[in-house]
Amino acid sequence: MDTPRTNYEIALAGMAVGKRFIPCRPGEKVPLVKWKPFREAAPTPELYERWFKDTRNGIALLTDGMVLFDCDDPEKVRLVLDECGDTPHRIRTPRGGEHLGYRRRKGVEVTNRVQLRGLPIDIRTDGGLELWPFSWTADGTYAFVGDPLVPLAELPVARIGWTRERTRSRARNAVAAVPAEPAMAGRIRFPEPYCLKIVSVQGQNGSRGLVRVVCVLRDAGRNPEQIFMFVKAVWNPACARPEGSDAEIRHCIGRHCPKA
Numbered sequence: 001m002d003t004p005r006t007n008y009e010i011a012l013a014g015m016a017v018g019k020r021f022i023p024c025r026p027g028e029k030v031p032l033v034k035w036k037p038f039r040e041a042a043p044t045p046e047l048y049e050r051w052f053k054d055t056r057n058g059i060a061l062l063t064d065g066m067v068l069f070d071c072d073d074p075e076k077v078r079l080v081l082d083e084c085g086d087t088p089h090r091i092r093t094p095r096g097g098e099h100l101g102y103r104r105r106k107g108v109e110v111t112n113r114v115q116l117r118g119l120p121i122d123i124r125t126d127g128g129l130e131l132w133p134f135s136w137t138a139d140g141t142y143a144f145v146g147d148p149l150v151p152l153a154e155l156p157v158a159r160i161g162w163t164r165e166r167t168r169s170r171a172r173n174a175v176a177a178v179p180a181e182p183a184m185a186g187r188i189r190f191p192e193p194y195c196l197k198i199v200s201v202q203g204q205n206g207s208r209g210l211v212r213v214v215c216v217l218r219d220a221g222r223n224p225e226q227i228f229m230f231v232k233a234v235w236n237p238a239c240a241r242p243e244g245s246d247a248e249i250r251h252c253i254g255r256h257c258p259k260a
Helices: 007-015 047-053 073-082 164-178 191-195 206-219 224-239 246-256
Strands: 022-023 060-061 066-071 090-091 098-105 122-123 129-132
Touching: 007 022, 007 047, 007 060, 007 098, 022 129, 047 164, 066 073, 073 098, 191 206, 191 224, 206 224, 206 246, 224 246
Parallel strands: none
Antiparallel strands: 022 060, 060 129, 066 098, 066 122, 090 098
16 A cells, blocks of 8 residues: 555554554544444444544544553653664654554553653553544644554564653652551551552543542541642642642542541
8 A cells, every 4th residue: 555645544554454543533632433342343444434534533543552652742752762662653743742652561561651750751552542643633733753554563562661660759759748647447558659540631531530539548537738738749740631730639629528
C-alpha cells in the first residue's frame, strides 16, 4: 500500500499488521464510539469506512500490548530514548512533544499512569488510547516522526524499571507528610501509598479519582486539613491530569468529610 494519506487508509494499513483503531470527535480526544468491545474483536474494514468517511474525525490506536510514553515536554523525549532506546513508533503531538511506543515484556506489570515520576510523561498500555495522525486539536495536528505502522512484535521491548523509583519515593514522602497515626481498624493500613495508585484523567471519569482518594483518607482517620495537604502537595501533581485547583480539592473534601 502507498503511504497513507487519510485516517481511513491508516486504519486499513494498521489492520494489516494487527493494529486496532477507533474514531474520535473532530478536534477532540473523545472517542466517538464505545470502544472497549474492540479490545476483544477487531473492527472490520466496513466499520473503518463508516467511521472515517468523515475526514474530520480523529483516529486513535488501542495501546493493548504496548508501553507508550506520552511526552508533553519535547525535552523529556530524550530521557525516554536514553532509558528505553530508539523506536520506530514515534508521533509528534500538536504541542511539540512525542509519543514513543514500545512492546510490553510478557509477564511485566504496567499500568496507565499520568505524570511519571512527577514529570510531564504519561504511560499508556492495556486499556489505553493514543491519538494518531491525521487527528488534530485546537493546538494543531499530529504527525509521524518514525514509522509506527509496524507489527507490535517488531517494536523494541520497553525498559520500565526506571519508571518506578520516584513512585516509591513519593509513597515514603507521603507517609512522612502526615502525622504518624495508624489507620482505623479494618481500613487500608497505608492509605497514602495506596492513593498514589489512583489516577485521575480528564475525560476518563477523572473526578472519581479525587473522590476516591478523599474517601480513602477519610476512612483511614485523616482529618480534612491532612487530606487537603496530601492531595495538594503529593497526589495532585503526581496522579491528576490536569491538576485540580485548591477550590476543587476543598469542595470535594467538604462534600465527603464530616463537619468537625
